[in-house]
Every structure is written in C-alpha cells, then in structure tokens.
Amino acid sequence: AQSVTQLGSHVSVSEGALVLLRCNYSSSVPPYLFWYVQYPNQGLQLLLKYTTGATLVKGINGFEAEFKKSETSFHLTKPSAHMSDAAEYFCAVTGSGGYNKLIFGAGTRLAVHP
Amino acid sequence: SAVISQKPSRDICQRGTSLTIQCQVDSQVTMMFWYRQQPGQSLTLIATANQGSEATYESGFVIDKFPISRPNLTFSTLTVSNMSPEDSSIYLCSVEGTSGLSYNEQFFGPGTRLTVL
Numbered sequence: 613a614q615s616v617t618q619l620g621s622h623v624s625v626s627e628g629a630l631v632l633l634r635c636n637y638s639s640s641v642p643p644y645l646f647w648y649v650q651y652p653n654q655g656l657q658l659l660l661k662y663t664t665g666a667t668l669v670k671g672i673n674g675f676e677a678e679f680k681k682s683e684t685s686f687h688l689t690k691p692s693a694h695m696s697d698a699a700e701y702f703c704a705v706t707g708s709g710g711y712n713k714l715i716f717g718a719g720t721r722l723a724v725h726p
Numbered sequence: 727s728a729v730i731s732q733k734p735s736r737d738i739c740q741r742g743t744s745l746t747i748q749c750q751v752d753s754q755v756t757m758m759f760w761y762r763q764q765p766g767q768s769l770t771l772i773a774t775a776n777q778g779s780e781a782t783y784e785s786g787f788v789i790d791k792f793p794i795s796r797p798n799l800t801f802s803t804l805t806v807s808n809m810s811p812e813d814s815s816i817y818l819c820s821v822e823g824t825s826g827l828s829y830n831e832q833f834f835g836p837g838t839r840l841t842v843l
Binding site for chain 1: 768770774818820835836
C-alpha cells in the first residue's frame with residue numbers, strides 16, 4: 613500500500629525567496645515519485661519525477677526535488693520564487709512495477725507575494 | 727508526451743440527470759484513468775479503463791454510478807449518472823506514457839468542471 617503526506621496545505625513566500633514544499637511517502641515497493649502543478653482552472657502538469665538513478669532530479673521552471681529513501685521524503689524546492697509559481701502543487705507516488713496507479717497527496721497551495 | 731482533450735470543459739446540470747464526459751488522446755494508449763477532484767481537494771482515482779475490457783473501479787466507486795466506455799485506444803467516456811450536488815467536481819482523464827522518457831508518467835487532460843444544482 614502507498615500513501616503521500618504533504619505538510620502544509622498553504623505556503624506563502626515572498627518573490628525571490630526559497631520555495632520548499634514538503635512531501636513524505638509510504639510505499640511497500642520501490643516508489644516512483646512525481647510532483648505535479650495545477651494552475652487555476654487548468655489540468656495537471658508534470659514538474660518532475662523520480663524513478664531510478666540520480667536522487668536529485670531537476671524539472672521545469674527551475675524546480676528540483678531530492679529523493680531521500682532514509683527519510684521517505686521527496687521535497688520540492690526552487691531557489692527563487694516568481695509570481696507565476698503561484699499554484700497548487702501535488703506530490704504523487706506509484707509503484708515501480710506493473711499497474712501504475714497514482715496516489716496523490718492532499719496538495720499544497722503556494723502563494724507568492726511581492 | 728500525449729495531448730489530451732476533454733469535452734465538455736464545464737457544465738451545469740440538474741440533479742437526477744446524467745452527463746457523459748469524453749476524453750480524446752492524440753496517440754494510442756493502453757491504459758486510461760479517470761479521476762475526480764472535489765472542490766478544494768486532491769485527486770481521487772475513480773477507475774482504470776483498458777481497451778477491450780471492463781473498467782476497474784476503485785473502492786467507493788461503482789459502475790452503475792460511473793459507467794465507463796473504452797471503444798478504442800484513443801478514446802474513453804465517463805458518465806456521471808443520477809447526479810446529486812455531491813457530484814460537483816472536476817473530472818480528469820489521464821493516460822500513461824508508454825515509451826522513452828515519458829514511460830511511467832501520467833498526462834492529464836484539462837478537466838471537466840461539473841456543477842450539479
């Protein structure tokens with residue numbers, strides 16, 4: 613069984629500040645991990661993913677995330693927030709074999725203020 | 727990657743009626759997924775639809791309420807039957823990448839925003 617916990621349903625940062633969105637997962641099999649972003653009134657867009665290999669993964673729009681197996685974490689970061697980063701962010705996990713059912717976290721709404 | 731379209735993009739319906747949502751993909755895919763996103767909440771998987779077989783429903787979702795069709799490898803429909811205000815949600819379809827860098831990724835349609843009065 614798999615689950616995802618996102619700490620903080622709302623995060624607010626100043627423009628130019630570090631963005632840190634937290635994600636912890638539980639999985640009985642080696643996980644594949646994803647971060648998706650949802651802008652208002654739009655569908656989901658993949659930011660980045662971890663499957664195997666390098667544990668620090670880089671995605672679009674300057675975001676990156678690090679897979680830490682010992683901490684069962686996959687936190688999302690961006691060194692400098694931009695106003696356009698304001699959106700809802702979802703962490704998701706799936707198993708590495710066979711049936712790829714995605715389990716989503718509750719989401720974190722990121723606000724960026726001037 | 728896959729480009730996915732959904733129809734309608736939004737609708738307002740009366741309770742007791744049914745709405746069929748269409749999902750079209752620009753490439754052939756084996757598995758298609760239907761999700762529900764209730765207001766202010768995360769996504770919950772409703773069912774998985776494979777071409778040529780009956781959809782597999784998640785706990786809490788039943789075929790009589792959410793019948794799904796999958797007539798070919800690029801198309802699927804989800805019907806929300808006998809609607810009530812509690813069915814007001816965004817319904818999204820997704821497909822799984824099958825090759826190259828997109829393997830194991832899921833690509834999402836823009837969603838159908840349903841309001842039931």
